[in-house]
Amino acid sequence: MSELLVPRLTRDIDVAGLRSYEGYRLWGGYRAIVKGLRMAPADIAQAVSDSGLAGRGGAGFPTGRKWSLMPRDRHPRYLVANADESEPGTFKDRYLMERNPHLLIEGVLLAARAVEADQAFIYVRGEYAEIQEILERALDEARAHNLVGDNILGSGWNLDVVIHGGAGAYIAGEENALLESLNGNRGRPRPKPPYFPAAIGLYDAPTALNNVETLCNVPLIVDNGADWFREVGTEKSTGTRLMCLSGQVNRPGIYEVAQGVPALALINELAGGMRDGKRLKCVQPGGSSSQFLTATQLEDTTMDADSLRAHGTMGGSGAVVVISEDQCMVEYTARLADFYYRESCGKCTPCREGTFWLSRIVRRIEAGGGRQEDIDLIVDVCNNIDGKSLCALGEAAAWPIRSSVQQFTDEYRAHVDARGCPFKDFAPRAPITVEALV
Amino acid sequence: MLEQYAEEATYTVLTAEEVARIQELRGRYPAGRSAILPALWILQHREGILTSEGMRDVARALDLPPGPVEAVASFYSMFFFKPHGKYVLEMCTNISCLVTGAMPVLRRFEDRLGTRAGGTTADGLCTLLEVECLGACGGAPAAQVNHRFVENLTPEKADALVVEMRAGRLPQHPFATGEEAAARETLVDLANPGANRAKLPADGAGGSVMDLVKGSQTLIGTGSDHPGERGYRERSGEPRS
Numbered sequence A: 001m002s003e004l005l006v007p008r009l010t011r012d013i014d015v016a017g018l019r020s021y022e023g024y025r026l027w028g029g030y031r032a033i034v035k036g037l038r039m040a041p042a043d044i045a046q047a048v049s050d051s052g053l054a055g056r057g058g059a060g061f062p063t064g065r066k067w068s069l070m071p072r073d074r075h076p077r078y079l080v081a082n083a084d085e086s087e088p089g090t091f092k093d094r095y096l097m098e099r100n101p102h103l104l105i106e107g108v109l110l111a112a113r114a115v116e117a118d119q120a121f122i123y124v125r126g127e128y129a130e131i132q133e134i135l136e137r138a139l140d141e142a143r144a145h146n147l148v149g150d151n152i153l154g155s156g157w158n159l160d161v162v163i164h165g166g167a168g169a170y171i172a173g174e175e176n177a178l179l180e181s182l183n184g185n186r187g188r189p190r191p192k193p194p195y196f197p198a199a200i201g202l203y204d205a206p207t208a209l210n211n212v213e214t215l216c217n218v219p220l221i222v223d224n225g226a227d228w229f230r231e232v233g234t235e236k237s238t239g240t241r242l243m244c245l246s247g248q249v250n251r252p253g254i255y256e257v258a259q260g261v262p263a264l265a266l267i268n269e270l271a272g273g274m275r276d277g278k279r280l281k282c283v284q285p286g287g288s289s290s291q292f293l294t295a296t297q298l299e300d301t302t303m304d305a306d307s308l309r310a311h312g313t314m315g316g317s318g319a320v321v322v323i324s325e326d327q328c329m330v331e332y333t334a335r336l337a338d339f340y341y342r343e344s345c346g347k348c349t350p351c352r353e354g355t356f357w358l359s360r361i362v363r364r365i366e367a368g369g370g371r372q373e374d375i376d377l378i379v380d381v382c383n384n385i386d387g388k389s390l391c392a393l394g395e396a397a398a399w400p401i402r403s404s405v406q407q408f409t410d411e412y413r414a415h416v417d418a419r420g421c422p423f424k425d426f427a428p429r430a431p432i433t434v435e436a437l438v
Numbered sequence B: 001m002l003e004q005y006a007e008e009a010t011y012t013v014l015t016a017e018e019v020a021r022i023q024e025l026r027g028r029y030p031a032g033r034s035a036i037l038p039a040l041w042i043l044q045h046r047e048g049i050l051t052s053e054g055m056r057d058v059a060r061a062l063d064l065p066p067g068p069v070e071a072v073a074s075f076y077s078m079f080f081f082k083p084h085g086k087y088v089l090e091m092c093t094n095i096s097c098l099v100t101g102a103m104p105v106l107r108r109f110e111d112r113l114g115t116r117a118g119g120t121t122a123d124g125l126c127t128l129l130e131v132e133c134l135g136a137c138g139g140a141p142a143a144q145v146n147h148r149f150v151e152n153l154t155p156e157k158a159d160a161l162v163v164e165m166r167a168g169r170l171p172q173h174p175f176a177t178g179e180e181a182a183a184r185e186t187l188v189d190l191a192n193p194g195a196n197r198a199k200l201p202a203d204g205a206g207g208s209v210m211d212l213v214k215g216s217q218t219l220i221g222t223g224s225d226h227p228g229e230r231g232y233r234e235r236s237g238e239p240r241s
């Protein structure tokens, strides 16, 4: 095993049987909830604050601080686990839930206790039908062992957990859209302010909403303490992260590492280097919404919030998509643009119109009908989405597309000059349509 | 009053067990509306598609008017409103899959199945769809067959998968195709919401707003081109009533 790996959440994750209640107990599971039931809720929240745990869903907001924003003593209040995982490139939450579902349930219990929630929900994306079944089974086991439901382990504390399946919509992963969806509405975001989930969330009640990986860290923090948690990682980015390595590498997969590892070590040592001995061109270091890092930039990049920010990008959802020299960036970006166009919920104008035009313009360049002005036009459209849209999907579209055009301008110009893709035999392809789904 | 309505309600599509199951699900949430998605899944699992009558039953079981149920249903990409194949093959072509060769695999599926992405084979066996990231990027290129993952695809594996599918040897359970429901029930006219629910008065007789909208299609257009409105589009130029 590589020294770079720090298996905390992923310890023994490939051992058959970990998925069952008995297996999880042998692993050390449900020790933290026993401890947590003896602690005051505020002390659990304090331990999480002290650990420095920050959200693993994309925005990286400090978890303890998020919980502290919930108004005291207003009930009912809710805890929601965001298992909607749909950021392209990301598959860590699925891995955790598939192999260690009880860890999420214990995390939900502890987080719910910390924020004094009256009920908890796990919102799982519709495509994860298998995962929903695994979670349901684990939840039944937990219920049978009096870990979920009324008077948990005789403590007098009650918590009901509901697994809620989505039905296909990237935007439903955005916190307010998720709450709308769970509320039984179309999954569209609500404006912040006033709809900060901590204050006006699910059923307009105070709500804590956290990513699966974030919640899975909570039992370990309660069990081992905040100091133990901070033993790995950097001063500001504490603990580990499950890095989702995908793309043109030899060994794609999930690698749990301390935050702050060198980006190239991740690619070359853990993921086994580039496939077919090709040269690295660039990566998207934090999912499809993050700005690109070129091979040169990667040389001094470490995988923690500060270093990534200094390089103009972000850690996002922990998805590292590795792109080799022979991948056409216009084709890649066109696919990204299609994705955001297709998934924009259409509620606000900059994103609705902007993603439409981005998709059209990038596809036009790819198909050979581009003009030199289009390159500036793309940047202009991105600038008019960035900071002007209702939710972060707008920025999620604008950032990587602008970054692509700015960092790989030559490729765009070459497409315009060659009236098509100069890099490969090219058959232009119509943008994907949604009609087939209706 | 609503309870009374529910008791007297007659269901045309949902069975008594399904109604009971939906009402049990509804009890799990602080608000009954939240059970719309799980209830729609129950409906789609059995019928293969969501029909007008089916959604009306769901609304009834939840004490809701049909409007919100249709509005919710039409927002999400995983619900079907038209019949599809016994197998629904959803090929991801998003970034991780794109860079590992999803396009050649998709083209191979198209060739072997004899249908373009978005279409269904002539024998009704398989519907091929191009979809967004499935959360299987570590096994890219990836697809789902009836919501079960198939990963690390190559054109050769695509060939084999189609052979297995034709031979009826796939481990995945076939879906209800929706053909039966479509023969019996009313397909939802997503381009014209509300049309299934209430008979509109004849031209000029009622003066409802819907009539105004319908009467001025050149002014208002026949539906946004935007996928956010994806529920309210129609594939073909079939005449609308």
Ligand SMILES: Cc1cc2nc3c(=O)[nH]c(=O)nc-3n(C[C@H](O)[C@H](O)[C@H](O)COP(=O)(O)O)c2cc1C
Residues within 6 Å of the ligand: A054, A055, A056, A057, A058, A059, A060, A061, A063, A082, A083, A084, A085, A086, A087, A170, A171, A172, A173, A174, A175, A176, A209, A210, A211, A212, A214, A215, A391, A392, A393, A396
């Ligand atoms: C368009 C969009 C999609 C998102 N999708 C997800 C998702 O699938 N899973 C997730 O955990 N967070 C997602 N987020 C981030 C959530 O809004 C939210 O910040 C996060 O779940 C909070 O949890 P955390 O603090 O534990 O990270 C998404 C955000 C946006 C703008």
Ligand code: SF4
Residues within 6 Å of the ligand: A171, A189, A343, A344, A345, A346, A347, A348, A349, A351, A352, A389, A390, A391, A392, A393, A394
């Ligand atoms: S930014 Fe896009 S996804 Fe978000 S509310 Fe506006 S249109 Fe919807």
Ligand code: FES
Residues within 6 Å of the ligand: A088, A089, A090, B092, B093, B094, B095, B096, B097, B098, B132, B133, B134, B135, B136, B137, B140, B141, B142
């Ligand atoms: S990009 Fe294809 S499964 Fe994630």
